[in-house]
Amino acid sequence: MKDTATRLPRLGGRLAALAVLLTLTLGTTAQTPLDQDAPASLASAAVPASAHTVDSVPPTADVQARDARPPAPPLPSGFDVEMFEAMARTIVADQRVPGLSMAIVHDGKVLSARGYGITDVSDAEPVDAHTVFRLASLSKAFASATAGLLVNDGTLRWDSRLTDYMPNFQLSQPGAASHITVADLLSHRVGLPHNAYDRSLERYVDYHTLTRKLADVPLKCPVGTCYAYQNVAFSLIGDIVFAATGDFYAQEVQQRLLKPLGMNDASLGLEGIESSARWAKPHVRGRGGWVSVMPKPTYYEVAPAAGVNASASDMAQWLIAQTGHRTDVIPAPLLATLHEPLVDTPYQARSSAWRRARLDSAGYALGWRVYDYSGHRLVYHAGAVQGYRTMIATLPDRDLGIAVMWNGESSLPSGLMPTMIDRALGIPSELTAWVDIDIDQSATYYAGNENDDTPPGSNAASATAAPR
Template structure:
């Protein structure tokens, strides 16, 4: 073991993480969980804990599929970056060149929005525009039309406000560029070459999985399994991916710079660089308040100064599922945690 590995071993013990995961399940804090830890391009741990379904308990394993919710945004940024790398798209390409019907309420604002603005939540809208309508079962196309009358927070490119509907316009750009549906392009360019064999998009995708974790809510003194809601699957680029922890370990390895045949280093550097500050996050949950020094958003990824370390991160939450993914480039370390409550 070289000195760096020895220092890491002193401060980082995979067994401690696995013990915490086991305890969360044993204490009934969550029904089931899957976790992957990757160091120096090698998988240190990728396994399941607890059960897929509190009513019909099957053990969670490395191939149990979970909803990724907003972790899906990193896949949208990644596949767009691959198209930029191919020379068929630019980060400063205008959205209206690919989605000519796109409109915003400020005069000429729609024509200013770039591909990078969409992926970094700088369209200029107020935060989470039309998420409530989405939750009320409105369809995606109808909501993109409603953006024409939505209130604006700033001119495009000038401020950050998190989006799901507007973010998903990147799917229309990918379709216009490739002639393939967004989900097909991600499968062809990311899932297949990285060996993400359990990964899919949409409600049909998760329900067709050989083994998948049901979402749960608290009720009647325990965990109650639900049927997954189709709602956020309607915005596939923002929240449509399903994957197992085996899949996500491969994705971590690639984003850690160890699959340059698929994701070259210069592309990763671009995706993982903050382009807009997100100071509101510094007032978020306890770990953010205690340890975040700066917070920003890149192209489908959050970028933090976390206790003096650069951390590339994204979280995700839809009814009955939670997910988080973090990379610490200076330690060549990555972790993904997926759970079903």
């Protein structure tokens, strides 16, 4: 889960970043100022939203009524869901990856939530809408949303100090730790070098040992003044949640997000994925092709950074919430706060071909990346752990959400995301081909009924089958 972007914040430092949070939260409702004696909370306008589903993705009972928002603009004719599904089928039919899962939502409705390919090359079962994948760093948005809901009810504040809950926590510079806030943790502005102690985590050094060892790491900047991606330090938010509520972090995520959103396949931790009714095994490259392996427990040690597991069905509901159609669970003012960039990450605009071609700016918000994608705001994140890759994005001005997950260490499916975004924005397909495949519209990996999320079979040939 490496991210080497290190740049100064666009908002001019710590005070400006906190001012953005205050503007977003206070601009929508009258609230108590953020001071140590009077915690603020975000007002919640509990307006239920609707969800139309396909592939047997069940709507939850409290999303049947429409919210008060105007209808989303129609998607261009070039946004062809059947074509995107055919691309997914072609990728798995060619064994570019063993299995893939994809969810697409628009205007609070599920356009597609399906699985393709197989869960395990050594024991092939078809991937369906309820097959669970590791989300890796897509988990960070669940951490920020959980923290935000605690801010919303007055339990926490964005400027709550880490040392108020972990008084013994230290950084290498005396007194520096006392300046770390909830917002700093969730936007990677702790002042540490990027990915501090990730390699030790991968060597099975336990999380609590690593949090103590952060005191030995020289700081690259004062707390709150620069960006450097973290997993160990980011996960300190879980300790804050426990200290503030008395509940384990996983329980708070389940109670505040997974259960009310109807994410019924979702779980946290290694035990969670292994107890799933159907889950996709991770795959690495071997001499003869793909090899399935057991999931590594390492990044599950940092649950806020990388601990969530979910299916396409789950991610469809998560996308509906992230596009503003579940204000009963994530209020609109909170969602705006979570998606507001606090620090520049210009390296991201150069880190891949589609980013170089499309991004005009890049920043990090609270558990989310925010891009200017050809003049349009894109809220995005990617994730990677051994044997799994994931991507999620929303286009607010199109009311569109997309998630893609796959269980093999290949970069090919990552081209699905910019392909769909281009089509949603009406960018001509001949300008750039982000997925290097010949689309086979007759691919037969999924031949089931439109309302049946379980593929009837798989024609995959058997194959022998790093953390980022």
